[in-house]
Amino acid sequence: MKSEIRQNKATKQWVIYAPARRKRPKDFQKTRKEMITPPERDENCPFCPGNEQMLPQVITEIRDRSSWRVRVVPNKFPALTPGGSKERFSRGLYVAMQGYGHHEVVIETPLHNRQPAKMSVREIGAFIDVYHRRYTDLLKKNENMMILIFRNHGMRAGTSLIHPHSQLIATGMVPHHIRWREETAQLYFDEWGRCVYCDILTHEQEERKRIIDENSSFTAFVPFAAEVPFEIWIMPKRHKADFGDISNREKTHLASCLKLVLERLHDTLNDPDYNYIINTSAQYRAREPQLHWYLQIRPRLMTFAGFEIGSGISINPSLPEEDAAFLRQE
Amino acid sequence: MKSEIRQNKATKQWVIYAPARRKRPKDFQKTRKEMITPPERDENCPFCPGNEQMLPQVITEIRDRSSWRVRVVPNKFPALTPGGSKERFSRGLYVAMQGYGHHEVVIETPLHNRQPAKMSVREIGAFIDVYHRRYTDLLKKNENMMILIFRNHGMRAGTSLIHPHSQLIATGMVPHHIRWREETAQLYFDEWGRCVYCDILTHEQEERKRIIDENSSFTAFVPFAAEVPFEIWIMPKRHKADFGDISNREKTHLASCLKLVLERLHDTLNDPDYNYIINTSAQYRAREPQLHWYLQIRPRLMTFAGFEIGSGISINPSLPEEDAAFLRQE
Numbered sequence A, B: 001m002k003s004e005i006r007q008n009k010a011t012k013q014w015v016i017y018a019p020a021r022r023k024r025p026k027d028f029q030k031t032r033k034e035m036i037t038p039p040e041r042d043e044n045c046p047f048c049p050g051n052e053q054m055l056p057q058v059i060t061e062i063r064d065r066s067s068w069r070v071r072v073v074p075n076k077f078p079a080l081t082p083g084g085s086k087e088r089f090s091r092g093l094y095v096a097m098q099g100y101g102h103h104e105v106v107i108e109t110p111l112h113n114r115q116p117a118k119m120s121v122r123e124i125g126a127f128i129d130v131y132h133r134r135y136t137d138l139l140k141k142n143e144n145m146m147i148l149i150f151r152n153h154g155m156r157a158g159t160s161l162i163h164p165h166s167q168l169i170a171t172g173m174v175p176h177h178i179r180w181r182e183e184t185a186q187l188y189f190d191e192w193g194r195c196v197y198c199d200i201l202t203h204e205q206e207e208r209k210r211i212i213d214e215n216s217s218f219t220a221f222v223p224f225a226a227e228v229p230f231e232i233w234i235m236p237k238r239h240k241a242d243f244g245d246i247s248n249r250e251k252t253h254l255a256s257c258l259k260l261v262l263e264r265l266h267d268t269l270n271d272p273d274y275n276y277i278i279n280t281s282a283q284y285r286a287r288e289p290q291l292h293w294y295l296q297i298r299p300r301l302m303t304f305a306g307f308e309i310g311s312g313i314s315i316n317p318s319l320p321e322e323d324a325a326f327l328r329q330e
Helices: A121-139 A176-192 A196-207 A248-269 A306-311 A320-327 B121-139 B176-192 B196-207 B248-269 B306-311 B320-327
Strands: A004-007 A014-017 A060-064 A067-074 A088-091 A094-098 A101-107 A146-153 A165-171 A211-214 A218-221 A232-236 A274-279 A294-299 A314-316 B004-007 B014-017 B060-064 B067-074 B088-091 B094-098 B101-107 B146-153 B165-171 B211-214 B218-221 B232-236 B274-279 B294-299 B314-316
Touching: A060 A121, A067 A121, A101 A121, A121 A146, A121 A165, A121 A248, A146 B306, A165 B306, A176 A196, A176 B176, A196 A211, A196 A218, A196 A232, A211 A248, A211 A320, A218 A248, A232 A248, A248 A294, A248 A320, A274 B306, A306 A314, A306 B146, A306 B165, A306 B274, B060 B121, B067 B121, B101 B121, B121 B146, B121 B165, B121 B248, B176 B196, B196 B211, B196 B218, B196 B232, B211 B248, B211 B320, B218 B248, B232 B248, B248 B294, B248 B320, B306 B314
Parallel strands: A014 A314, B014 B314
Antiparallel strands: A004 A014, A004 B094, A060 A067, A067 A101, A088 A094, A094 B004, A101 A165, A146 A165, A146 A274, A211 A218, A218 A232, A232 A294, A274 A294, B004 B014, B060 B067, B067 B101, B088 B094, B101 B165, B146 B165, B146 B274, B211 B218, B218 B232, B232 B294, B274 B294
């Protein structure tokens, strides 16, 4: 089979599927030796109960009878900090600004070793609820132009902290990467009068080849032009630009879908490292008809090299239809 | 010190400099244990002399008396292959095309363990000359819309082959990543009537804070908004959009600049993994006044995580002025 190049309908990104470089799913599996089993509590972990003196402060928490269940704290090594100005200034030829923003950590559970892949739907629902609270709170400040909620799992995904946690960063500007997604969706909307993400969802539901899981509120699928092996999008069926518009019922349904997908990844690929990101509208764009929020999971099974950095084109050795079938455990 | 956010003048990319996450240059150094010393010849290496039966074919080579010095071969596991069509076709809602392209390997030396950081200027000049030959040859085909020359050094940069080599990929389409660079430069040109890269070069030469090396044809500097620690741009002083326009004299001067920079990286950071890329104009854009080719080196000392993937904003713990001073060995 010759290689094929596919275009992501929503971002116009090209991805090369290279059969000569193809690996079987089990070639991506971690070896048993690489799988670590941490203890339930680590006395050196700042996120474990009893180590509160290592934390700068607690921003908010959800409690359950005697103990906390989910907690939000400021990042101890923040990339951005509140206060200061978000005005741009000149540095000779260049443009710069102070490091305005918010950088918070969502501690998802008091248990040091309880990864979401093995949590109950209720536990996952609890930290999704906390995402939502912090998101809507921070979005009330007009200067928070963009809020990104993300999760890094494992060393290859950029974290050395084992204790289950997500992060939230609010910035005072909207980067090109986000503007480009918005513009591409708008061009599609102006041409077809429909949301490109809704059309993708309809198409995937008809074709069914790349779907992994579905409930009445969400569909989880490997996108047609997945940039990396086992990339997954969890997309709400209800057309909404803004993650802030998620309903309580949808939070539970998202938790259920996320649990299934993370558990499948964990069980079939031996706990792969991954990042997930909630892609949502920037400030002031929440009411626009062309955008549609979704959660994107990117397992870290490959290393991007010079070609990817220089061209923005990914080379994916793994075919989305086969990845989806593997995750469905067919 | 609070963190600072800088914008790349040429790409509009934002980069966060986070002092709370700052590392000293020596924190990036490999340990001695990680530094491997491979043999001069490896009997299992397809690029070593005498193992020609492992190669698909030799496309071209430079010879010196009795032996070859630089050789170009097809990639044995190509991402793209010549032949076939570069027509787009529909797949339901989506767009796809056959994997048309060229994927070649430039074997830079017959010696298995002779990295460019330790080569003579003449040896580096020889493989730059071969880059140039293959580049101009492949650009003669109108269907090669973009040609990317790149080098992956080390496991973290995406290669497991030790034998010194670069790669060249020609594609039948121009991705958004490249179009965006072109458009940003054009907007600047339309506003100021000048090339943004020429203006950057002039500014850097005046300020001198980020320059590492300079000769009559090239300037090597850490860009103002470097996305990763020790990122380096080697930029020709002569305004040309197209790498194909490099003169013989410039090839020698590029070799001399590249040698110095790679040797400094090797000696001060203990042979860090890196990618380099030659950023040049796409097909049909070579004559446009706003573009300017350059060689970009990206050491792989950090792991991009969810925030970088979701926002396209880098978090760089290392300040460009300090990186440049460190590489100048002040």
